[in-house]
Amino acid sequence: MxxxxxxxxxxxxxxxxxxxxxNNVTGGYTGDLLSDVMANSHEGDxxxxxxxHQNIVAVATLKEHAGIILVNSCEPAKDTLxxxxxxxxxxxxxxLPAFELTGAIYNLLGKKD
Amino acid sequence: MxxxxxxxxxxxxxxxxxEKLNMEVKTAFGADLMSDVLxxxxxxxxxxxxxxxxxxxxxxxxxxxxxxxxxxxKKPQPEALSLAKDLQIPILTTKYILFETAGRLYAKxxxxxxxxxxxxxxxx
Amino acid sequence: xxxxxxxxITVHTTETENYLYTNSFDIEGGNFSKAGTIATGIKxxxxxxxxxxxxxxxxxxxxxxxxxNIVSYARKGIITLTVTPKTVEIDVTDEGPGIPDVELARxxxxxxxxxxxREMGFGAGMGLYNINCYSDKFDISSEVxxxxxxxxxxxxx
Numbered sequence: 326m327x328x329x330x331x332x333x334x335x336x337x338x339x340x341x342x343x344x345x346x347x348n349n350v351t352g353g354y355t356g357d358l359l360s361d362v363m364a365n366s367h368e369g370d371x372x373x374x375x376x377x378h379q380n381i382v383a384v385a386t387l388k389e390h391a392g393i394i395l396v397n398s399c400e401p402a403k404d405t406l407x408x409x410x411x412x413x414x415x416x417x418x419x420x421l422p423a424f425e426l427t428g429a430i431y432n433l434l435g436k437k438d
Numbered sequence: 439m440x441x442x443x444x445x446x447x448x449x450x451x452x453x454x455x456x457e458k459l460n461m462e463v464k465t466a467f468g469a470d471l472m473s474d475v476l477x478x479x480x481x482x483x484x485x486x487x488x489x490x491x492x493x494x495x496x497x498x499x500x501x502x503x504x505x506x507x508x509x510x511x512k513k514p515q516p517e518a519l520s521l522a523k524d525l526q527i528p529i530l531t532t533k534y535i536l537f538e539t540a541g542r543l544y545a546k547x548x549x550x551x552x553x554x555x556x557x558x559x560x561x562x
Numbered sequence: 563x564x565x566x567x568x569x570x571i572t573v574h575t576t577e578t579e580n581y582l583y584t585n586s587f588d589i590e591g592g593n594f595s596k597a598g599t600i601a602t603g604i605k606x607x608x609x610x611x612x613x614x615x616x617x618x619x620x621x622x623x624x625x626x627x628x629x630x631n632i633v634s635y636a637r638k639g640i641i642t643l644t645v646t647p648k649t650v651e652i653d654v655t656d657e658g659p660g661i662p663d664v665e666l667a668r669x670x671x672x673x674x675x676x677x678x679x680r681e682m683g684f685g686a687g688m689g690l691y692n693i694n695c696y697s698d699k700f701d702i703s704s705e706v707x708x709x710x711x712x713x714x715x716x717x718x719x
Contacts, residue, residue: 357470431537
């Protein structure tokens, strides 16, 4: 499933890299501690977080995430946005809290036992 | 659903609170940042987190959290464990990551909880 | 552990106000093991005084954030709780580095937290913002290399 589909189904606002919405999402990772995300997330994950500082772009680039979704309507910091545009990392925004958004995306991706 | 159902859905181990598995839970909040938990988590909710320190237990106590679900196979630190036992706050641990844990619970009907912060400044 | 259940409630009258309860609590900077005990105690006191649930919750949250700030950044501090018939007042005084730019510190996401603090799940830069959101009046003053003073008031409906 690509980011565009997820964005449409869940009413996400696109903040950066609207030309990368066809990035394929193969899994998801929800977390706010960067060391944890670095250690445990995978390439192709959509990363769900409320961290808005510019380090999130570095992490997403390094781990080759499909994109980042900020929860609770958090807006990326100004330098985060600039970096994301530069690095072509899609950042989207949801007004849902992490639990709800994660649940919705998990089920959209059709994860089963 | 009951906490015992949560245990089944997440293939979880009960670290504290085997006597509380009959407790009803309806909502959940997932976070690794304590300020968010303080601001948003509702009383009676499940807290899904990867943090294992005493702070998590104290915050859970202050907010009347129903139970803590530690994700990614985490276990509470020794001081946190004894505090949780003293305060009788159930702790379960699951090997699933937060993404999967939330996904599974959501699929079975647990909903998110969001106490709207009263806005004293403009929210974008 | 403090025996919070041995409270006596007496109405005091001073020249300026009636108060139902007042007490001060010392906090040691850097002691993350104990961090949160004062906030927990304040919550118990307010519950025992029979205050409405949302007043108790807001007070617990602002106390917690204040206590964590002292532990995270100051050498030591004192939280003073005063309950009047109409308000919960929480005064927070610390000795520490102070805050050079208070307005900046009040913004969401601004943090000077070190790695240790962040790994514990704090340092998201939401502390003062949360205190502002959960109080009815919040004043803050600070002097670099001396310390910081918070005055937090929560109204009792």
